[in-house]
Amino acid sequence: MKATNRSAGLARIFSPMVALALAVAAFAPTAAFASTAANTTIVNTATVNYNDAGNVAQTAVTATASVTVTLVASLPLLSSPPAVPGASQGVPTVLTYTITSTANGQDTYTLGSSVVSSNVGPATPTFPASIQLGGTTLASAATAGATSILVPYDGNVSGAASINGLVVGNQIMIGGNPYTITTITKNASANTATIGIGAALSAGTAVAAGIVIGQTATFTVTVPSSAVTTGSSGTETVTTTATSGAGTTPQATPTVITISRPTLTVTKTVSTDGGTTFGATATAAPGVSLVYKIVATNTGTTQAQAVAFTDLIPQYLTYVPNSGKYSTAAATYSTATAVADGAGGYTFSANTVAFNPGGATGTVAGSNGVLILFFRATIN
Amino acid sequence: MIRIWSPAPRAFIALALSLAAGASIAKPRLEIAIAQAREVVEGKKTRMVPIQSASPGDVVQYTLTYANKGDEVANDAVIDDPIPKGTTFLANTAAGEGAEVTFSSDGGKTFAAPVRLSYEIRLPSGEVQKRIATPADYTHVRFLIKQVAAGKSGSVAFRVRVN
The missing domain is CATH 2.60.40.740 (Immunoglobulin-like)
Known part of the structure; x- marks a missing residue:
């Protein structure tokens, strides 16, 4: 009963706060999406200081609890290769796709690709079964000119060369631009890791803490150019998809390959x-x-x-x-x-x-x- | 008769002295434990499920249980808990029976009731303005429990959202 009164009292104290919070929110730039990287440990340490009956301070006691942040699957960004207007019958077309993770940790994306043929024979594309992409989040804001970013520590002591699936040589997207990872330095005691990117973040870059930093990679889909049925040309419409725990994302615009034959x-x-x-x-x-x-x-x-x-x-x-x-x-x-x-x-x-x-x-x-x-x- | 019984009062005195000596070393001994849980909605009922992991966006409730395992009252027990890194305090969620709740928005240097918490910002004009701290600005939560009697226990709790 007393607890109820207490929280009701708190609610009364807080109610004008809500209005104030809204007013302040109008001034403060708010991140569109804030997230903590997978495998980050959130540590809560509480300390109690108290006195004895004679009001003599006693030794403080502490307790600690930790929560590990889990991977939140997220639909990746999948490119749509431009149309191929001049494919030759019998010469396979190789389409190069770019896929970028938007998840807070490493995830595996199952790939799929299908072809709809029009006035050409059926075609079965070949492509990798899946692709693994690393991902993390910014522990502090990234600004133009910086040559590294700070991300949460992933708790993986033995895997010093990798942070949430990201390794040296991988490309990551920061503020819409790709950068290549040159170094990974873990700092377990600070619960952070530093990812060196070898180059300065481009002018105008201002990425808030909590924003996902995803790996970007390419893969190819090879589409056989089937025989034209009648006339001099036909088309193959290719739709490639990537599937994770968050669902399936298809390429936004299917790629149309126009196959011609000599006459x-x-x-x-x-x-x-x-x-x-x-x-x-x-x-x-x-x-x-x-x-x-x-x-x-x-x-x-x-x-x-x-x-x-x-x-x-x-x-x-x-x-x-x-x-x-x-x-x-x-x-x-x-x-x-x-x-x-x-x-x-x-x-x-x-x-x-x-x-x-x-x-x-x-x-x-x-x-x-x-x-x-x-x-x-x-x-x- | 009196002489026969004379040792008895001395024994009582000795016993009383030993009791007094025992009383002089009486101490409070507070213990604390943290439980972390997530609210799970099952139809119309909600229950708290202990967790080891959480996803960004999840609300985590920290329940701090204290107990006085000593044999004397503990006075002015102050439970300080920094809002864990990677989380954001949720407004109106800190409470505990008999606990006075205050917050800090300056890394634990000063604590105040919510309405009195403020921070300063410098406007583009150079003018410095005081603004009221929002729950997202809180860095610490403090629970003050005036007295914890020997053998008594209690709990306080607050909730955060995983960033």
């Missing part, structure tokens, strides 16, 4: 004037040496590789040995590059001209790149 068109024309002018049709007398021109044009958006020609010499024509020439750009017979029979992937065999140059020559760029082959044949 070759081929034309064949003939010249009766030695390779200056070409037409689809011509008239010529027996004995005239004709120049044939075969043009492969890539109207797709990605390069075509290993482009190869074969052409059966028609009836009533005789191939002129070593008359082959080629070009990877617009050319006439006289400006093209000669290629001897049996050299550079060029052959004449079984009445068939074949050209399979491979390498750079056999690669035809997208958006109307060309490979041109000339050869001569005489009308019998």
Whole structure:
């Protein structure tokens, strides 16, 4: 009963305080989110001083109790890699993600990634199963110019090189900027640790005590570029997720990969004037040496590789040995590059001209790149 | 008859003297223990659960139990408890039967009742203003118990929020 009266009395004393506290709060900048790092020990030591009946001071007695702060799982920040507009069919796309912890301690984040295909075959991405990120909080405010931050001691004496999962070389976010940890110094008696960052905190940095300092790291997701179903392109929409005890966070904007395939068109024309002018049709007398021109044009958006020609010499024509020439750009017979029979992937065999140059020559760029082959044949 | 019994009063005197000697070494002996607990709500009931760990944001109640294990009254027992680092005192939560509660907002140098606690700040103009300390500014809580009779015990408590 007396206790009730006492607390009621306290409430009466405090009630004007609440109004005052609100008034003061308007002046004091308040931290958006204050937190204590996981594994921090909160020690409460009470001391009693008292006198005996004769009012002689007696030896004080103390008692201590400690609470260990637990990890509070928190959704990490996961980047959204930009769209990939020019992926080639058959060439995997590697997406690099940045993940940043917002938890007060070390946690493991299970990764997931899925692909929705549109006009391309199904694709199964590959990625690490999980990623471990350290995290702590500021024990005192961090300001511009400082080359270290003060964080709570994690109670781990043996793990001198690591504080709440953070080790030298890790990147941590302070005030929105990444810094690399260069040193970790623990001070158990002060219940703190100092994390050296090798560089001065950038101008304008003002991070209040209690703010979470999370590790930031990257991981990659490799997405196979499946075959385009119809036409020249399709898309793969990739959504990657990170899951912790706080739930699952997906990338904010799914990454769209546009996969194109090369599309070759081929034309064949003939010249009766030695390779200056070409037409689809011509008239010529027996004995005239004709120049044939075969043009492969890539109207797709990605390069075509290993482009190869074969052409059966028609009836009533005789191939002129070593008359082959080629070009990877617009050319006439006289400006093209000669290629001897049996050299550079060029052959004449079984009445068939074949050209399979491979390498750079056999690669035809997208958006109307060309490979041109000339050869001569005489009308019998 | 009187002579036969004469040693008896002497024995009584000796006994009385030894009792007096015992009384002169009577002392109070206070002991204190801290229990830490968290309030758990189960439907309409709440109960306090002892804890070893807590999450940021959790409210922790510290209950300080004192007992006079001596054989004499303890006077002016002053229990000083710094608000643990990493926590913030919660307003209106410090109380105890027969205990007078005061707070410090200057690291334990001075203690006062809440309304009289103030701190100074320097305004951008250079003017120094006194402001009333808020519970978040408290650094210490003090419980004064005027008397703890021999063999008696009691408890005081306060709550903090883990930062």
